[in-house]
Amino acid sequence: MLVRRATDADTAAIQALYDHHKNSPEVLGLTFIASDWPLYLSAPHVSLLVAENRGHVQGFLLGFDLVNWAYVEILVVSKEARSQGAGSALLEAFEHSGGDRWVAVELCLDPDDRSLANWLDRRGYKKPDLVEWRVKLTPQWAATHHPPVDLTGTNPSASSGLGRA
Numbered sequence: 001m002l003v004r005r006a007t008d009a010d011t012a013a014i015q016a017l018y019d020h021h022k023n024s025p026e027v028l029g030l031t032f033i034a035s036d037w038p039l040y041l042s043a044p045h046v047s048l049l050v051a052e053n054r055g056h057v058q059g060f061l062l063g064f065d066l067v068n069w070a071y072v073e074i075l076v077v078s079k080e081a082r083s084q085g086a087g088s089a090l091l092e093a094f095e096h097s098g099g100d101r102w103v104a105v106e107l108c109l110d111p112d113d114r115s116l117a118n119w120l121d122r123r124g125y126k127k128p129d130l131v132e133w134r135v136k137l138t139p140q141w142a143a144t145h146h147p148p149v150d151l152t153g154t155n156p157s158a159s160s161g162l163g164r165a
């Protein structure tokens, strides 16, 4: 089993794994679609890693480098490939990829999934007393929020101009 950075050729397998993940396609209003993955491949501060066995992608991790800490957005291994070390290998590869710059790596879990809490606990993860809040940036939201200064054009990652549902 090999962990490596994803390439364009992996994006269909990544979407298939994502679609089979029990909480997808809606994770608290956040949906990943096939056209997202190629963008992640070239985006700065993003890691899209795959675990591959004999040419087959068995799992993937999407993580963000947030300068002095990091966040794992998705970690999924196919049901057939679980308990063979792929999940641990993906997580460890990501944890080490920040060198000594990161002071923490964070990952969110379904609060009802105790089995995964134990899996993370065995890997040194502890639950801080924090609860995430998230706003979904819908067209309705944009219509009712007008910032005093428009910084849209100054964000290089906001240049696609393609809205999404």
Ligand SMILES: CC(C)(COP(=O)(O)OP(=O)(O)OC[C@H]1O[C@@H](n2cnc3c(N)ncnc32)[C@H](O)[C@@H]1OP(=O)(O)O)[C@@H](O)C(=O)NCCC(=O)NCCS
Pocket (backbone or CB within 6 Å): 021, 073, 074, 075, 076, 077, 078, 081, 082, 083, 084, 085, 086, 087, 088, 089, 108, 109, 110, 116, 118, 119, 122
């Ligand atoms: C969480 C998840 C990624 C773990 O993937 P995995 O590949 O099964 O993880 P591992 O194989 O590394 O670890 C599972 C167990 O198998 C054991 N294992 C590791 N290598 C092994 C091997 N070669 N042979 C047998 N068992 C092995 C590990 O010791 C581990 O047991 P432990 O937790 O008691 O230490 C996977 O269960 C998953 O995709 N879950 C659904 C998605 C999800 O909820 N993700 C997290 C939030 S984004």
